[in-house]
Amino acid sequence: MELTSSIMFALLYWNYGLSTEMAVMAFYSCLFLVIFVVDLEHGLILNKVVYPGMAAALVISVVAPQPWLTPLLSTGILSAAAGGGLGFILLLLVAIISRGGMGFGDVKLAALMGLAIGFPLVMFSLVFGAVLGGIIGAALLVSKKKSRRDAIPFGPFLALAALITMLWGNSILYWYIGLM
DSSP states (O other), X not given: OHHHXXXXXXXXXXXXXXXXXXXXXXXXXXXXXXXXHHHHHHSOOOHHHHHHHHHHHHHHHHHSOOTTOOTTSSSHHHHHHHHHHHHHHHHHHHHHHHTTSSOHHHHHHHHXXXXXXXXXXXXXXXXXXXXXXXXXXXXXXXXXXXXXXXXXXXXXXXXXXXXXXXXXXXXXXXHHHHHO
């Protein structure tokens, strides 16, 4: 975890320099890294990590620059509120439909992602996390490392998708829009 954090900080410094944007990205990188590791090792997304992260994301959306925000919504708080609500509702519906196939920790993580990433990038991030999870899940099933009855934590894929979206989401979004 220490090596991963060091590499993340070096990449963030290289990309943003010593700036407020780098500090915001470092905070979110650490937050999503903790969620990634804890869910991978213990199958839990802890409230004591997610709830303070949500509060911090709301504060950050008001006071700090967020380079990943798209110009669709003019202010960070509007983008955060729309993203948080959308992330929560979408994964809540999936959790209800799956009847226990997805835990409520993933729902809360989706809300945190939305608050941190904002709208519309939260949609890309959720889809990207589902695709990552599907690919890795299928590989684990095909390789017989997991069976259909084994739980595969979804949080690590969501956390990784959130980080990738924060770093390159706008570029990917504009590339995708250019394809249409």
